[in-house]
Amino acid sequence: MARRDSTNMLLQQIGIHAILLLYTLIAIFPIFLVIINSVKSRRAIFGAPLELPNAVNWDTVGYETVFKRASFDQYFVNSFIVTIGTLILILVAGTMAAHALAEYRFRGNTLMGLYLAIGIMIPIRLGTVSILQLVVNLRLVDTLTALVLVYTAQGLPLAVFVLSQFMRQVPRELKDAARVDGASEYRIYWMILPLIRPALGTVLAINMIPIWNDLWFPLILAPSEKTKTVTLGAQQFLGQFVNDWNAVLASLTLATLPVVVLYILFSRQLIRGLTAGAVK
Amino acid sequence: MNPFTPKKPGKSFPVHIVVFLAPAVLIYTLFMIYPLVDTMRLSLYAPTDTNSVAFVGIQNYQMLLNDPLWSPRLWGALKNNLVFFTIHMLVQNPVGLLLAALLGSRFVRGRAIYRTLMFTPTVLSVVLVGFIWRLILSPLWGISDGFFNFFGVDNQPWLGLSETALPTLSLISVWQYVGIPMMLFLAALIGIPDELIEAARVDGATGWDVFWRIKFPLILPTVGIVGVLTFVGNFNAFDLVYAAQGALAGPNFSTDLLATFFYRTFFGYQLQLGNPTMGATIAGVMFIIVLAGVLIYLFGWQRRLLDLQL
Numbered sequence: 023m024a025r026r027d028s029t030n031m032l033l034q035q036i037g038i039h040a041i042l043l044l045y046t047l048i049a050i051f052p053i054f055l056v057i058i059n060s061v062k063s064r065r066a067i068f069g070a071p072l073e074l075p076n077a078v079n080w081d082t083v084g085y086e087t088v089f090k091r092a093s094f095d096q097y098f099v100n101s102f103i104v105t106i107g108t109l110i111l112i113l114v115a116g117t118m119a120a121h122a123l124a125e126y127r128f129r130g131n132t133l134m135g136l137y138l139a140i141g142i143m144i145p146i147r148l149g150t151v152s153i154l155q156l157v158v159n160l161r162l163v164d165t166l167t168a169l170v171l172v173y174t175a176q177g178l179p180l181a182v183f184v185l186s187q188f189m190r191q192v193p194r195e196l197k198d199a200a201r202v203d204g205a206s207e208y209r210i211y212w213m214i215l216p217l218i219r220p221a222l223g224t225v226l227a228i229n230m231i232p233i234w235n236d237l238w239f240p241l242i243l244a245p246s247e248k249t250k251t252v253t254l255g256a257q258q259f260l261g262q263f264v265n266d267w268n269a270v271l272a273s274l275t276l277a278t279l280p281v282v283v284l285y286i287l288f289s290r291q292l293i294r295g296l297t298a299g300a301v302k
Numbered sequence: 303m304n305p306f307t308p309k310k311p312g313k314s315f316p317v318h319i320v321v322f323l324a325p326a327v328l329i330y331t332l333f334m335i336y337p338l339v340d341t342m343r344l345s346l347y348a349p350t351d352t353n354s355v356a357f358v359g360i361q362n363y364q365m366l367l368n369d370p371l372w373s374p375r376l377w378g379a380l381k382n383n384l385v386f387f388t389i390h391m392l393v394q395n396p397v398g399l400l401l402a403a404l405l406g407s408r409f410v411r412g413r414a415i416y417r418t419l420m421f422t423p424t425v426l427s428v429v430l431v432g433f434i435w436r437l438i439l440s441p442l443w444g445i446s447d448g449f450f451n452f453f454g455v456d457n458q459p460w461l462g463l464s465e466t467a468l469p470t471l472s473l474i475s476v477w478q479y480v481g482i483p484m485m486l487f488l489a490a491l492i493g494i495p496d497e498l499i500e501a502a503r504v505d506g507a508t509g510w511d512v513f514w515r516i517k518f519p520l521i522l523p524t525v526g527i528v529g530v531l532t533f534v535g536n537f538n539a540f541d542l543v544y545a546a547q548g549a550l551a552g553p554n555f556s557t558d559l560l561a562t563f564f565y566r567t568f569f570g571y572q573l574q575l576g577n578p579t580m581g582a583t584i585a586g587v588m589f590i591i592v593l594a595g596v597l598i599y600l601f602g603w604q605r606r607l608l609d610l611q612l
Contacts, residue, residue: 031409034509038404045401046419048477052434053422055445071445111329119326122319134323141334143530143596145538147561148585149337151344151568151578156337175333178326207318235427237541242569257429257545267443270433278430285425289418292425297489 053278060084060271067267084272087263094276096248097255104166104251105233108173109226112181115174116225117218120185121211125197135186141179146172147238157243164246172239177229184228188221189214227295234281252277342589344582355579362583372580376587378555379563382468386559387536389472390479395528397476398483403513405484406491417488424481432545435474436461461546464556471557475542479535483528490524491517523607530599534592540565560588 058075059067066079073079088094123135146153153172162168197210205213215222240254250258256277263269285292345362347355366372401420405413423431439446439460450457460470494517502512540561543551549571551558566574568581 035409038407038410042401042404042410042416042420045397046416049420049423049481052438053426055438056434068443071443115325115329118322122322126316126319128316128319134327137335138326138330141330143534144338144589144592145534146334146337147538147540148589148592149334149341150564151582151585152337152340153333155340155578156333171329171333175330178330179334182326208321211322231425235425235429235541237427237429237544253427253429256427260429260433260545267437270437274430274433274437278426281425281427282422285422286418289421290414293417293421293485297485 053282056271056274057279060268060275064268067271081268082272084266084268084270085276087266087269088259088273088276091263091269092255092259092273093247094252094255094273097250097252098280100166100249101234101251101253104169104173105230107166107170108177108233109229111170111174112177112229113222113225116178116181116185117215117222118211119178120182120189121214123182124186124189125210135182138179138182141176142183146176150238150242154242162243164244164249166244166249168243169239169249169251172243173229173233173236177225177233180228181225184224185218185221188218192217223291224295227292230292338589341582341585344579345586347579347582349577349579362580363586366580366583366587375555375558375563376584379558379560382557383537383539383559385468386472386475386539387533389469390476390532390536391529393473394476394480395483395532398480398528399487401480401484402487402491403517405488407509417485420484421481423478426478428475428478428541429545431474431478432542435477436546439470462553464553467547467553467557471542471546474546475539478542482531486524486528487521490521494520523604526599526603526607529603530595533595533599537561537588537591537595560584560591564588 055071058073059071061075061082061084062073062079063081063083066073066081070079119138123131123138157163157168157172160168162171192214197214200210200213234251235253236251237253237257240249240251241257244250245254256273259273260270263273344355346357346359348358348362350356366376404410405417437443437445441447441457441459444457447457458466460466498516498520499512502516507515538561539559543557543559543562544565547553547557549562549566551562564581564584565571567584568576568578570576
């Protein structure tokens with residue numbers, strides 16, 4: 023009986039691992055294929071696509087084309103500025119608003135919470151026609167500022183929701199003790215921030231990737247050469263060089279690899295952040 | 303009551319509350335709420351000869367539904383979007399659930415590694431995913447020949463034929479996003495107390511029984527969240543079609559979704575000029591669809607779950 027159980031267990035384990043391995047392969051293989059072929063000669067790309075790069079098939083002509091024809095370094099800087107700028111703004115404005123909602127009982131508190139929550143489910147894209155007009159009127163077309171403001175508006179609703187949930191759990195005695203000591207309300211807000219560090223991580227995790235990867239708003243609000251983000255730059259470059267396989271594979275790798283490396287490094291925090299935010 | 307908590311505005315105006323709320327409320331109102339409301343308003347206007355717009359009531363909506371130039375595109379995009387959504391519900395979410403169930407079962411080693419690798423496509427830009435698959439499925443490269451031949455199917459330009467392009471794109475999107483339901487289901491499954499499952503096992507329940515009779519009912523709230531996220535995400539999907547098939551959502555509009563239709567209409571493409579008011583009208587239709595989905599979720603699904611718990 024016990025022996026049969028353990029054989030069953032073993033078979034079950036093998037079955038589980040087989041399915042998981044198979045799916046892992048499905049998830050990873052296409053990316054792997056692009057990366058290995060990006061450093062191979064055209065002949066090897068077509069002749070032996072599955073072969074790993076080696077001394078014979080090695081060729082970096084694709085990368086040379088990419089660096090000559092497109093300013094990916096500039097696109098990276100733009101994407102960094104937009105992503106970092108937005109994240110800072112979301113954290114600052116989001117924690118402040120969440121603090122107000124979680125800490126003070128004022129008339130309209132619930133209503134304000136609901137108002138800010140509308141944006142969790144309604145996609146900001148549906149307002150694009152008017153966003154474009156607004157950005158034109160503010161003379162912000164083809165600026166990174168426009169993207170930062172739009173992404174901040176997009177990220178704030180969920181950020182405020184998650185942050186205020188966490189802030190409500192900060193013990194009241196702590197804040198009241200500070201008030202007895204004569205701390206101002208601003209000082210108390212500042213004091214709470216380090217206590218909700220996990221929530222800050224969650225907010226960063228939820229917002230980072232969608233901002234970096236967005237195509238819609240860069241395409242509509244900031245398509246100029248000097249404000250292009252990596253996603254838009256890659257899209258346009260790929261469209262132009264669609265028949266130059268070396269260049270296409272190289273630019274795909276250039277745009278993919280940094281994200282994948284960063285993701286692997288921070289996957290633990292990121293995944294924890296994503297699930298914490300969604301389950302709340 | 304606590305004497306230190308400022309209770310009601312009155313004696314002294316609570317300036318600090320206003321200061322705390324101001325930045326978020328201003329940015330959110332100006333760049334999200336105002337544009338949404340203004341877009342809905344614009345959908346009731348039409349351009350006039352004098353370069354301004356005039357109120358026309360629901361005429362734009364009638365045109366979109368009935369005009370022979372507009373209505374085939376609208377119904378086509380709507381139908382395609384439904385197919386897109388259905389494929390996600392039938393493939394992405396069940397596969398996500400299966401992977402989560404396997405990852406969540408006890409004694410599975412290397413859970414973190416599997417999870418990290420399987421989630422990788424989700425962090426990539428849709429643009430890159432679209433191109434990666436365009437290359438892999440390209441008959442020119444022929445790398446997928448062996449795979450299809452193995453299953454006895456002739457390789458075809460899957461993205462180039464109007465019958466297969468939409469299902470293919472949907473499956474590419476499933477490939478990319480299956481990580482999200484997987485993570486959400488996994489988080490929910492891990493949260494189930496061990497005692498519950500132990501108790502059932504002692505009573506002789508099999509793994510299959512335990513999953514469907516105990517675990518699945520307990521993660522129903524997550525099933526609802528996954529459903530509504532899929533719905534809202536799918537009815538806004540744009541990037542993949544634009545990256546893989548272009549703004550015209552070819553071949554012959556067979557991959558046209560509401561968002562690509564919206565983009566072409568309001569922003570223009572090739573020689574066609576943009577039409578902001580008709581664009582706003584399509585956004586209005588999308589808004590109604592998304593709102594309907596969210597309301598069904600909030601009042602149909604969540605309310606029912608609350609009733610069950612009581």
